[in-house]
Amino acid sequence: MNAATSDSPRIGVYVCHCGSNIAHMVDVEEVRAWAEETLKGEGVVVARDYKFMCSSLGQELIQKDIRELGLNRIVVAACSPHLHEKTFRAACEKAGLNGYLCELVSIREHASWVHTDKAAATEKSKMIVAGGVKRVRYDEPLDPLRVPIHKRTLVVGGGIAGIQTALEIANAGYPVYLVEREASIGGHMAQFDKTFPTLDCAACILTPKMVDAGEHPNITLLTWSEVTRVEGSLGNFQVTIRKKARHVVEDLCTGCGICTEKCPKKVLDTVFEAGLGYRKAIYTPFPQSVPKYPVIDVENCTYFVKGKCKACQIFCPTGAIDFEQEDEETTVEVGNIILATGFQTFDPRRIPQYGYGRLANVFTSLEFERMSNAAGPTGGEIVLRDGKTKPQSVAIVHCVGSRDRRYNNYCSVICCMQSLKFAHLVKERTGAEVYNFYIDMRTAYKGYDEFYQRVLSEGVNLVRGKVAEITDAARLPGEEGKLIVQVEDTLAGRQRRIPVDMVILSVGLEPRKDAYETAKLFGISCSANGWYTEKHPKLDPVATMTEGIFIAGACQGPKDIPTSVAQGAAAAARVLGHIQAGEMSMEPIRASVDEARCSGCRICNGLCPFNAISFHDDRRVTEINPALCQGCGTCVAACPAGAISGTGFSDAQVMAQIEGLLWDVRV
Amino acid sequence: MAHSPTPGDGLSLLEAVERKTPIPSRLEMCIQCGSCGGSCPSAADMEHTPRAIFALLRAGMDESVLHSNTPWICVSCYQCMVRCPQEIPITDIMYAIKNIAIQRGAAHKEEAAFSATFAEMVESYGRSFELGLATRYYLKHHPLRLPGMAPLGMGMLARRRMDLKPTRIKDVDGLRDILQAAREMEAAQ
Amino acid sequence: MSAYLLYPGCSWDSSARAYALSTGAVCRELGLELRQLEDWNCCGATEYLSVDTVPAYALISRNLALAARQQNGAKTLTAPCSLCYLNLSKADYYLEENPSLNEKVNRALEAGGMHYQPGTLEIRHLLDILLNDVGLDTIRRHVTRPLNGLRVAPYLGCLLSRPDYRQRFSHPDQPHELDLLLKALGADVVDYPLKTQCCGGHMTQIGPNTAYELLRRLLHGAEQYKAHLIATVCPMCQLNLDAYQHDVNRHFGTRFATPVLYFTQLMGLAFGLEPKALGIGLELVGAREALAHIGVETPPPAQAPQRGRRRKKKSEGLPMPSMPEDDQS
Known part of the structure; x- marks a missing residue:
């Protein structure tokens, strides 16, 4: 193993204070002196410390030493490579040293931030530096991989975030596939009546965007479709999309709606109407659906169930109904992918003491959105479940299923504002007495607290307390025939029972049921509760750890419309950056198989998260496609024969680093 | 009967309660949502809701907590505990407050006396004895209420649903040894 | 049918005599054997826990120790009284969760020549056994x-x-x-x-x-x-x-x-x-x-009172959300 030394190593060690981030818990000067003295035998020529190594002055320090002392290896002991590995590699390149001959070891995340004993943290930092020095001796010069970027982009999810993303990219002149599972784009926003805090009509601001997306020459709309397979990597993904049979020939359909009108089968609409209204078995989810083509719900269509009817086909003036149509699969090539798959709402049947499903006049927020929508099942009338009685008193319950360790242990962000919006709408349209029950009022962001003030001025009763139960078991005369909301009014310090006619549960936001499967399909990660994980929570909120795959909107965590739109646009900007650059450089960290040592056991075959491994039956050996490999190292670790090695993570490098880390336990 | 001395006298009430609660009290996690006070079936008779008790505990207003009737009105139904979004073992905390109030001599006399009478009965016989408990407790604390209880008692006796004599377990000495050792253990902590 | 250890509780032979009689009769019918724990003591109800902590858990745990000693193959200790059931399972659970409490309680039990290892027994209410074991x-x-x-x-x-x-x-x-x-x-x-x-x-x-x-x-x-x-x-x-x-x-x-x-x-x-x-x-x-309502061959259709509760699906007005049990029926 003499890979290290075609030239004998001349190593420079640079220890960063990171202001006080490192220096408060690690004696930086001691680490420096130790490295210079003790690691001399490992080839360390110079060791320096500096307040901020990442500053231009810090970088110049390294560059000067490379030139003047003839350094051929660099170890920087500072923060996580996630943050500044690129910085220091670039600095080396500028001084004429291949960037991959520079190692960044973390004495901040791995030492100063996680320890409380300065002496111990200092000792540990020395070992970390020793690991870096031992390892860097085996580093080899590498060149980044250049990948051309395909100009087409895939956007998954046709809610407001996905629509925004698609439009931004399309408007910049590049083609987009917009895939949507339902029959129309629009997402949850299309179900809403008004949007907080300005009370714009949701449809009025959304439908123009939907139409734009539907008619845009650069957007290929694939509704009633789902992604079934993803291969490839940044710049060149191959994505297979299943177009479910609509049973309506899009080229022939004029969207006249006669089929829907003539269809005799009424079906409870649990998707768009949230279970509060009906649709036909052949339907468009709502009048402004984009595209205008209906779909046949084969589970409920009389023809599909009983073999006769065909009313839609008989009356269709253009002969567009095709009962024989089958699902189709198409594969598209794209350079980047944006996931905007959104959220689902919490099912309040999980909290039986709130009575949803048992007590007729307990509604969910989504049901209320449909009820208050002029195009909804009640024509915008706010009424009880009997369909006619106006409520005289309404309770609105915040935080249903949110901020609760028994259900979802996070704030769903939108519920406070949504509930205040409901309070305003109920007041405005019915004049009913309104009670909002909240734990903490969260009205951050522009115009939100002003809206809260407005609702207060309208005479809404705000009760601070998490609702304990909702019951129809009357205890006192005034409670007969009512729903009783039992709560502690925490500001008054008393339990109250408030009889009302109607209750609206502001249910929380949850990741979609299949969020985890979707994440796996696209090779990204999600948090324990299923929200997609961004590359950096503050500085890289729309990128993921997988190059070329971005996220936007509520699939990343609960968020309102303005933030979803902003994220959609942000993700588009990132993708456009890639497309404009034409090609991107990728880490040359790849795994490769030494065929002579591969026993053909295939243990690695199923493990690759990027489908980069294939098996040659004829030669009984495994091969790794470098274009797909992301260098994660899973196969390297799994190979029982040690036949797979990772560039930049060779056995020699890893063993040397471990040896360094164990410096103080050497016998 | 003899009570264990207060563990670690000189502790704040909050600390004492945390030590007495058999699983982590999580009182520091209370978000004051009032799920407990809203759920409590007997909240109407309480001077403070459980939520308010926790706020007082954290504010160091120990006397208000020790003298509050709240833990004594608690019917131990666990409704608050299963609904608490922060999974605070509220019922166990109420027991802990009662233990400490008794030890610090701040307990609500009547309610504490019932518990004490019950405990004495159990220590004498190893079993509880409804008739003995009722007569002893009422004679001591509510002699005037006793005649009012007579019809109920007669009804129960007539149906042989109330024993006239207590039952004593065989190894009552062993039980007393155990309880004595347990009290010493409690005092030693 | 396997045998179960029964912790009857103080009311079993007095105020809850009807419970004891009917349980005995029903179990005989079902072939379920309930073997009464010997020399059990009161679980302390809610009172003992109000007075003291370690003694209260020791009091309860003496029964667990007895049951573990007398179990003779029966893993289940059943209690027909909810309060006894709670106290027995509470002690078993908290001793498992809190090693320090477990140590103290077991040292107290030692004074009476006893020991209990938490988790040894399954503590279950009679309803649970009838529903889930008998079925x-x-x-x-x-x-x-x-x-x-x-x-x-x-x-x-x-x-x-x-x-x-x-x-x-x-x-x-x-x-x-x-x-x-x-x-x-x-x-x-x-x-x-x-x-x-x-x-x-x-x-x-x-x-x-x-x-x-x-x-x-x-x-x-x-x-x-x-x-x-x-x-x-x-x-x-x-x-x-x-x-x-x-x-x-x-x-x-x-x-x-x-x-x-x-x-x-x-x-x-x-x-x-x-x-x-x-x-x-x-x-x-x-x-x-x-x-008097039972024993009638064909009872008149039950007049469900108007309660404004769950509505039938076919009724007018807005539809109700479906419930999981709707699918079962």
Whole structure:
């Protein structure tokens, strides 16, 4: 193993204070002196410390030493490579040293931030530096991989975030596939009546965007479709999309709606109407659906169930109904992918003491959105479940299923504002007495607290307390025939029972049921509760750890419309950056198989998260496609024969680093 | 009967309660949502809701907590505990407050006396004895209420649903040894 | 059928005699052997825990130690009283969760020559055993006199499903176990929203006014939903609702007359057993009138009262959300 030394190593060690981030818990000067003295035998020529190594002055320090002392290896002991590995590699390149001959070891995340004993943290930092020095001796010069970027982009999810993303990219002149599972784009926003805090009509601001997306020459709309397979990597993904049979020939359909009108089968609409209204078995989810083509719900269509009817086909003036149509699969090539798959709402049947499903006049927020929508099942009338009685008193319950360790242990962000919006709408349209029950009022962001003030001025009763139960078991005369909301009014310090006619549960936001499967399909990660994980929570909120795959909107965590739109646009900007650059450089960290040592056991075959491994039956050996490999190292670790090695993570490098880390336990 | 001395006298009430609660009290996690006070079936008779008790505990207003009737009105139904979004073992905390109030001599006399009478009965016989408990407790604390209880008692006796004599377990000495050792253990902590 | 150890609790042979009689009769019928724990002591109810911590857990754990010693192959210790059941399972669970408490309690037990390793026993309520070990199918097979037409409010009280340390019940607020069992007996089970609300526990003794209000709510609720009787699973609930019903009426000027029977008594009736052998008649609020509703060959269609509750699907107005049990029926 003499890979290290075609030239004998001349190593420079640079220890960063990171202001006080490192220096408060690690004696930086001691680490420096130790490295210079003790690691001399490992080839360390110079060791320096500096307040901020990442500053231009810090970088110049390294560059000067490379030139003047003839350094051929660099170890920087500072923060996580996630943050500044690129910085220091670039600095080396500028001084004429291949960037991959520079190692960044973390004495901040791995030492100063996680320890409380300065002496111990200092000792540990020395070992970390020793690991870096031992390892860097085996580093080899590498060149980044250049990948051309395909100009087409895939956007998954046709809610407001996905629509925004698609439009931004399309408007910049590049083609987009917009895939949507339902029959129309629009997402949850299309179900809403008004949007907080300005009370714009949701449809009025959304439908123009939907139409734009539907008619845009650069957007290929694939509704009633789902992604079934993803291969490839940044710049060149191959994505297979299943177009479910609509049973309506899009080229022939004029969207006249006669089929829907003539269809005799009424079906409870649990998707768009949230279970509060009906649709036909052949339907468009709502009048402004984009595209205008209906779909046949084969589970409920009389023809599909009983073999006769065909009313839609008989009356269709253009002969567009095709009962024989089958699902189709198409594969598209794209350079980047944006996931905007959104959220689902919490099912309040999980909290039986709130009575949803048992007590007729307990509604969910989504049901209320449909009820208050002029195009909804009640024509915008706010009424009880009997369909006619106006409520005289309404309770609105915040935080249903949110901020609760028994259900979802996070704030769903939108519920406070949504509930205040409901309070305003109920007041405005019915004049009913309104009670909002909240734990903490969260009205951050522009115009939100002003809206809260407005609702207060309208005479809404705000009760601070998490609702304990909702019951129809009357205890006192005034409670007969009512729903009783039992709560502690925490500001008054008393339990109250408030009889009302109607209750609206502001249910929380949850990741979609299949969020985890979707994440796996696209090779990204999600948090324990299923929200997609961004590359950096503050500085890289729309990128993921997988190059070329971005996220936007509520699939990343609960968020309102303005933030979803902003994220959609942000993700588009990132993708456009890639497309404009034409090609991107990728880490040359790849795994490769030494065929002579591969026993053909295939243990690695199923493990690759990027489908980069294939098996040659004829030669009984495994091969790794470098274009797909992301260098994660899973196969390297799994190979029982040690036949797979990772560039930049060779056995020699890893063993040397471990040896360094164990410096103080050497016998 | 003899009570264990207060563990670690000189502790704040909050600390004492945390030590007495058999699983982590999580009182520091209370978000004051009032799920407990809203759920409590007997909240109407309480001077403070459980939520308010926790706020007082954290504010160091120990006397208000020790003298509050709240833990004594608690019917131990666990409704608050299963609904608490922060999974605070509220019922166990109420027991802990009662233990400490008794030890610090701040307990609500009547309610504490019932518990004490019950405990004495159990220590004498190893079993509880409804008739003995009722007569002893009422004679001591509510002699005037006793005649009012007579019809109920007669009804129960007539149906042989109330024993006239207590039952004593065989190894009552062993039980007393155990309880004595347990009290010493409690005092030693 | 395997044998179970029975921890009867202090009320078993006195105030809950009807429970003991009917449990014995029903178990004989089902071939279920309940072997009574020897020399058990009181679980301390809610009182002992109020007084002291370590002694309270030691008191409870003496029974666990006895049971572990006498188990003879039986892993399950069953308690018919919810309060005993809670205390036994609470001690078992907390000793497991809190090693320091476990150590202290076991050192105390040593003074009496005993020891208990938490987790050794499965502590289960009688209802759980009848429902999950015997099973609804077997129970249905034994029904010879279905309780058709008898409107029963299933009342579990607090401590069976709360806090439910080992998660044996379907929900802390709205468990459906008793409903399922009563339905298997053919009873007309009332959707009783107060099924796990508190009966007042010991407050009938020390704070009667607090307790009477809680009892009033339960009785009022049962009346509201037109229940002929209330079925209970706990001697404390039965005692409070039955023996104090008269006092509640006196206190509020009400006229409640709702009998309160143990679920095992209803099982025995459905199995065709003699009422007397089941302790029918030991209740203070007589059940005779209510029980006249059963034994009728074809009972008239139950007149469901208008409660403005769950609506049928076909009704006019807005549709109701579907419930999981809709799919089951």
